[in-house]
Amino acid sequence: MSKDRADGRGGPDTEPVAELRGLRVETGGKVIVDGVxxxxxxxxxxxxxxxxGSGKTTTGLALLGTYPPGARVTGEVRLTAEGPAGYVPQHPAAVLNPARRITALLDDIARAxxxxxxxxxxxxxxxxxxxRALADAQVPDAEALLRRYPHQLSGGQQQRVVLAQALLLGARVIVADEPTTGQDALTKRLVADQLAAVAARGIAVVLLSHDLDVVRAVADEVLVLKAGRVVESGPVERLWEAPRHPWTRALLDARTASGPADATAVPGAVGGSPEPVLVVRDLTARHQDGSGGRTVVLRTPELQVKAGECLAVVGRSGSGKTTLARCLAGLHRDHDGDVLLDGTPLPRSLRSRDRAQLASVQYVFQDARAAFDEHRPVLHQVARTAVRLxxxxxxxxxAEALATLERLGIPEDLAHRHPGRLSGGELQRAALARALLARPRVLLCDEITSGLDTVTRRDILATLxxxxxxxxxxxxxxxxHDLDTAALADRIAVLDAGEVVEQGPARRVLTEPAHPFTVSLTETARRLEVGVGR
Known part of the structure; x- marks a missing residue:
């Protein structure tokens, strides 16, 4: 992607389409954005x-005139662009009507x-x-996707649908909040290309992201925030080559330290016992399609998770990874085959599992915000797991919940707050703490580091x-989707189009992939890491 993609638009003398001057946002006695x-x-x-929690989302939403409830706002927000501002949220399910098919959600916008x-x-x-909007948002097999409901899509597919909505609206400014969260390297590259293509049409893009590889690949300017303040800003290449602030250096150093070339960078990677604790046999999972039929979305002849082992399941958005995890957790009942815990078949439905079985297999969701009751404090909800299970x-x-939350970086003052007052990354850590309170045998983590900055991601992986x-x-x-994270596992299973196409020791799969899809995945990840195409 070229830095000159906008044909000279957006130079220093260009009139901005939006501008913030001295923005300060305070809520509940806490300053969350300070002089941006x-x-x-x-x-x-x-x-x-x-x-x-550094203030990225609050700053981005200010461009849309949206603030936290009860916020006290000072400073100037000026919008000069004609047309609406589009927003692609970190948790796209929150803005997609679960009762309507994707075709209805998009047709309403286009019809107007x-x-x-x-x-x-x-x-x-x-x-x-x-x-056309779905194609621009890099959505494959659009005709099939249009017939589905939001809950039948992966997180990455939901994000691309919301991006398509913004493009349909003709937005002149698009605020993209973690648009590559939970997406594989191939899809990240497509999203990065799409954001560059959007900018090439003269549309301003504000990218809020923890994914520094994507930032380097697509951004022109970067602002680094810490505790609500901008601690450093400038052209992306200057920040990468000569960061001036200690926090910028820490973010970049943590990204480098967690790369696949150094799988021992995060301490604690272990070799598992040969005894399997969880076994999948002849699993075939289906989804309901728009005509009332059932479509096969996953086939897994055999897969094992051994005692004391970390198994990473990687693949593209929509490849069946989350469906597999939901089958293991009893959240997806429409499947054949067996899921065995210590050799004993688990009931397909969560509702049919006893308390010990529920505690033994715990699921940490990708969309942590949707997994919490917004009306109760986080600490109460985390502690409730130990009481019930x-x-x-x-x-x-x-006491155990508070100690676990603090170990994961959630201090006591945040633990006593309601979920709406925590950032997406903070809620992901709280969701992990809640699962750990069950003292599980198997912990299913669905993209739990995808919404975290590099420093926090490294700490969470070290904890795991x-x-x-x-x-x-x-x-x-x-x-x-993150091969840096997968590199820390003992073994990797690669899914493509609902099939396990390769599995084996993590280092071998990442450095000597045998299947063409794995080769493509690893090569694209390496190109993103070095910012190829700028």
Missing amino acids: DLRVLPGKVTALVGAS QVRDLPRARRKAAVRERVL RGADAHAAG TGLLRDRGDLSLALIT
Whole structure:
């Protein structure tokens, strides 16, 4: 991707399409954004990076005139662009109506834009606009996707649908909040290319991201935030080559330290016992299609998670990774075959599993916000797991929950807050703490590091691998698109189009892949890491 993609648009003398001057946002007595200045230029990608809770999302949403409830806002927000501002949220399921098919969600937007056409031409025009937007958002097999409901899509597919909505609206400014969260290297590259293509049409893009490889590949300017303040800003290449602030250097160093070339960078990677704790045999999973039929989305003849082992399951969005994890957890009942825990078949439905079985297999969701009750404090919800699944008394459960949350980087003041007052990354860590309170045999982690900055991701992975080292009875299944994370596993299983196409020791799969899809995945990840195409 070229730095000159906008044909000279967005230079220093160009009028910004949006601008923040001295933005300060305070809520509940806490300052979450403090004195942020930001110029958003047409045809340019401006990236905001920093830890979870640093103020990236609050700053981005200010461009849309949206603030946390009860927030006290000072400073100036100026918008000059004609047309709406589009928003692609970190958790796309929150803005997709679960009761409507994707075709209905997109048709509504397109229909409003063709009202001046003759009635006979409207239907075809709506379809053309919808399919073009989906293609621009890098959505494969759009016709099949249009028939599905949001819950039948992977997180990456949901994000691309929301991006298609923004493109359909004709937005002149698009705020993309972690648009590559939970996506494989191939899809990340496509999203990066798409953001560059959007900017090439003169649209301003504000990218809020923890994914520094994507930031380097696509951004023109970068602002580094820490505790609500901009600690450093400048052209992306200058920040990468000569970072001036210690926090910028820490973010870049943590990214380098967790790469696949050094699988021992995060301490605690272990070799598992030969005894399998969880076994999948002849698993065939299906989804309901739009015509009332059932479509096979996953076939897994055999897969094992051994005691004390970390198994990483990688593949593209929509390849069946999350469906596999949901089958293991009893959340997806429409499947044949067996899931065995210590040789005993598990009921297909979560509702049919007893308390010990529920505690033994715990699921940490990709969309942590949707997994919490917004009306109860986080600490109460984390502690409740120990009460319900282990029979712990409330006082002991609360103390254990607080200690676990603090170990994962959630201090006591945050633990007592309601979920809406925590960032997405903070909620992911809280969700992990809640699962650990069950003291599981198998921990299913679905993209739990995808919304975290590099420093926090390294710490979370160190915690997980430390748990594997210290608890010989815990096994870990990592559902991930991130090959840096997968490199820390003992073994990797690669899914493509619902099939396990390759599995084996992690280092061998990443350095000497045998299947063409794995080769493509690893090569694309390496190109992204070095920012090829700028």
